[in-house]
Amino acid sequence: MDAFVATWAPAILFLPLAGCLAIxxxxxxxxxxxxxxxxCASVFLAFVLTALVAAHVWHLAPYDQSIDVxxxxxxxxxxLNIGFGLWIDPLSLVWMLVITGVGFLIHLxxxxxxxxxxxxxxxxxxxxxxxxAMLLLVMSDNFVWLLxxxxxxxLASYLLIGFYFDRVTAVLAARKALIMNVxxxxxxxxxxxxxxxxxxxxxxxxxxxRTGAFGxxxxxxxxxxxxxxxxxxxxxxPLHTWLPDAMEGPTPVSALIHAATMVTAGVYLVARCHPIxxxxxxxxxxxxxxxxxxxxxxxxxxxxQYDIKRVLAYSTMSQIGYMIMAVGMGAYTAGAFxxxxxxxxxxxxxxxxxxxxxxLGGEQDIRKMGGLVKTMPFAFWTFAIGTVAIAGVxxxxxxxxxxxxxxxxxALGHPWLFAAAVAAAGLTxxxxxxxxxxxxxxxxxxxxxVHVERVATMEIPVAILAALAVVGGWLVLPGDDVFGNLxxxxxxxxxxxxxxxxxxxxxxxxxxxxxxxxxLSAYLLYVLAPQMRENAKARLHGLRELxxxxxxxxxVYHVLFEAPAYAxxxxxxxxxxxxxxxxxxxxxxxAAGSFGALSRAWETGYLRRYGLTIAIGAALALYFxxxxxxxxxxxxx
Amino acid sequence: xxxxxxxxxxxxxxxxxxxxxxxxLVRRNPLxxxxxxxxxxxxxxxxxxxxxxxxGDMAGQIFVFxxxxxxxxxxxxxxxIVVMVFRRRVDVDVDDISVxxx
Numbered sequence: 001m002d003a004f005v006a007t008w009a010p011a012i013l014f015l016p017l018a019g020c021l022a023i024x025x026x027x028x029x030x031x032x033x034x035x036x037x038x039x040c041a042s043v044f045l046a047f048v049l050t051a052l053v054a055a056h057v058w059h060l061a062p063y064d065q066s067i068d069v070x071x072x073x074x075x076x077x078x079x080l081n082i083g084f085g086l087w088i089d090p091l092s093l094v095w096m097l098v099i100t101g102v103g104f105l106i107h108l109x110x111x112x113x114x115x116x117x118x119x120x121x122x123x124x125x126x127x128x129x130x131x132x133a134m135l136l137l138v139m140s141d142n143f144v145w146l147l148x149x150x151x152x153x154x155l156a157s158y159l160l161i162g163f164y165f166d167r168v169t170a171v172l173a174a175r176k177a178l179i180m181n182v183x184x185x186x187x188x189x190x191x192x193x194x195x196x197x198x199x200x201x202x203x204x205x206x207x208x209x210r211t212g213a214f215g216x217x218x219x220x221x222x223x224x225x226x227x228x229x230x231x232x233x234x235x236x237x238p239l240h241t242w243l244p245d246a247m248e249g250p251t252p253v254s255a256l257i258h259a260a261t262m263v264t265a266g267v268y269l270v271a272r273c274h275p276i277x278x279x280x281x282x283x284x285x286x287x288x289x290x291x292x293x294x295x296x297x298x299x300x301x302x303x304x305q306y307d308i309k310r311v312l313a314y315s316t317m318s319q320i321g322y323m324i325m326a327v328g329m330g331a332y333t334a335g336a337f338x339x340x341x342x343x344x345x346x347x348x349x350x351x352x353x354x355x356x357x358x359x360l361g362g363e364q365d366i367r368k369m370g371g372l373v374k375t376m377p378f379a380f381w382t383f384a385i386g387t388v389a390i391a392g393v394x395x396x397x398x399x400x401x402x403x404x405x406x407x408x409x410x411a412l413g414h415p416w417l418f419a420a421a422v423a424a425a426g427l428t429x430x431x432x433x434x435x436x437x438x439x440x441x442x443x444x445x446x447x448x449x450v451h452v453e454r455v456a457t458m459e460i461p462v463a464i465l466a467a468l469a470v471v472g473g474w475l476v477l478p479g480d481d482v483f484g485n486l487x488x489x490x491x492x493x494x495x496x497x498x499x500x501x502x503x504x505x506x507x508x509x510x511x512x513x514x515x516x517x518x519x520l521s522a523y524l525l526y527v528l529a530p531q532m533r534e535n536a537k538a539r540l541h542g543l544r545e546l547x548x549x550x551x552x553x554x555x556v557y558h559v560l561f562e563a564p565a566y567a568x569x570x571x572x573x574x575x576x577x578x579x580x581x582x583x584x585x586x587x588x589x590x591a592a593g594s595f596g597a598l599s600r601a602w603e604t605g606y607l608r609r610y611g612l613t614i615a616i617g618a619a620l621a622l623y624f625x626x627x628x629x630x631x632x633x634x635x636x637x
Numbered sequence: 638x639x640x641x642x643x644x645x646x647x648x649x650x651x652x653x654x655x656x657x658x659x660x661x662l663v664r665r666n667p668l669x670x671x672x673x674x675x676x677x678x679x680x681x682x683x684x685x686x687x688x689x690x691x692x693g694d695m696a697g698q699i700f701v702f703x704x705x706x707x708x709x710x711x712x713x714x715x716x717x718i719v720v721m722v723f724r725r726r727v728d729v730d731v732d733d734i735s736v737x738x739x
């Protein structure tokens with residue numbers, strides 16, 4: 001165990017928790033700004049420590065880069081031994097850097113964005129709680145503590161989606177997110193049960209070292225149950241419906257939890273469990289197919305939505321579909337790389353959109369925007385950088401990471417996944433530029449007065465992220481795979497080659513053509529020829545309705561699950577509850593009451609009756625003693 | 638002088654006890670009831686003394702002293718209660734004193 005890492009890794013994990021506790025318990029006695037300072041400072045310190053630890057780890061030899069910091073035993077029950085420890089390797093370091101780094105920028109942004117909110121302190125406490133839980137998720141060295149972090153981020157997500165708890169829609173969205181995430185938690189729990197059943201171990205090291213002892217069928221099942229967890233957390237088909245609703249939360253929450261970090265936990269899980277998926281072909285294939293289907297599915301919905309945050313939510317689902325597809329194919333480095341660049345440009349997009357929403361007094365409908373190029377040039381330029389980055393225009397970051405995934409799909413021989421990825425790339429370019437054109441170009445169409453407020457704490461993080469969204473992709477240049485080399489220590493034992501250095505120029509050019517087609521059609525429909533758009537709208541009315549309602553999946557789930565659950569609950573409340581549940585205690589109390597009434601009649605208060613009772617009782621006792629006991633005793637002699 | 642047989646003592650004691658029980662059950666004046674109780678106490682004492690004499694064992698006589706002590710204590714408490722009741726009511730009938738009924 002490495003002394004430097006062993007010293008500082010726990011500090012990284014517990015700093016945000018300390019921040020959360022300090023804000024919660026000491027914060028009320030401090031001025032309002034103190035909670036923001038505490039929240040930002042704790043996450044920033046965690047980031048600095050993470051950077052130091054990362055620099056240290058990446059200076060070690062690749063085979064030394066997986067460090068297990070054992071902190072103690074959590075539970076020891078018979079054959080079950082659950083430790084508590086931290087697993088520091090390049091994969092978790094990449095996630096930790098993004099969680100603390102982007103997390104800090106978003107904390108800083110929130111100082112301005114949430115400035116007018118009355119629950120300012122609560123917000124920062126919950127954000128810190130989230131950072132802690134997310135760090136626990138990626139730093140844990142066993143599946144049980146991973147699940148604890150997994151549940152913890154779900155809780156933080158629930159609290160923050162429902163942050164505006166006086167809005168019914170926000171509360172409902174929070175509940176929906178929690179319920180769908182719990183489905184995933186149960187999936188992971190079942191996977192843990194299966195691991196314990198087969199190898200009597202739940203630690204990463206123990207399970208991964210003995211994948212041979214499982215057999216392919218068991219590994220496939222474990223992989224599929226883990227996929228259930230990943231699908232729920234990462235908002236993939238078919239458990240994605242909570243993510244668009246989660247946009248009810250404040251925009252920094254959407255940027256941090258529902259774009260940059262939490263929703264990529266599924267990608268992390270699959271990449272972390274690569275020893276399982278490498279030997280579970282069926283599970284791995286399911287992962288890839290789910291990812292590709294989600295990427296394409298969400299991209300089509302994104303084309304028609306009008307809520308700026310909903311479009312971004314569907315694009316998040318689509319981009320995470322790419323990552324899930326990549327890790328399902330076995331291209332773990334490519335998936336992690338897209339996670340990194342996506343964290344930059346998607347957080348940027350959300351925060352730039354947040355500036356717009358902030359200045360328009362909460363307006364999120366892009367039909368009521370327009371002409372913001374002139375009034376909000378900063379928001380426009382940063383949003384534009386994010387848009388070209390996500391669309392995959394070189395040399396912006398999204399180009400390199402998306403191209404890496406498409407390359408891998410072709411190189412590993414997955415024609416269908418490849419086709420879905422390319423199609424989704426074209427759609428992404430289309431809907432993102434549609435968003436840009438409709439929201440920022442043309443004339444202003446809203447009713448609310450544009451009230452431009454320039455806040456430094458909001459603009460600085462956005463500017464930093466914009467810079468990262470430009471240069472973040474340069475970690476992987478043709479022939480020079482810095483990112484792959486960094487991650488090499490975590491993926492030394494995988495099935496497929498991870499290097500992203502090989503650059504397929506033909507493919508890149510082909511993808512670029514499709515992206516260009518997407519951008520041009522958006523330009524044509526939304527800037528040049530609005531008449532054509534109206535025609536298309538009229539002709540494709542049915543398709544448009546289908547997409548506007550997100551393929552009616554919410555309604556299908558309502559009929560399939562919600563309605564029967566409500567019916568059963570209603571029937572229970574009407575019939576079962578009053579008779580069976582309430583009936584038992586009511587009957588017991590009635591029985592006790594009537595017994596009491598019976599014995600009360602005996603207590604007359606007449607002294608002489610008591611005397612008579614005693615006399616008769618004594619006489620009977622004597623009779624019994626003489627006839628039965630004494631007679632029996634006599635016989636025995 | 639011929640010794641009085643044990644059975645005579647026992648018969649006398651039983652008669653005293655039954656008179657005490659019946660007195661306690663049929664009389665409604667608390668003082669009379671207390672006297673009936675005393676009669677029952679002393680029926681018991683008589684049996685103790687008779688057996689002590691018959692078996693030549695002093696334990697029975699010692700028991701009599703204990704019983705007398707307890708009976709004195711009981712009488713003191715009972716009389717205190719009766720006096721308290723007398724102060725509140727003019728005529729005393731135990732059947733009227735039934736506030737402790739269920």
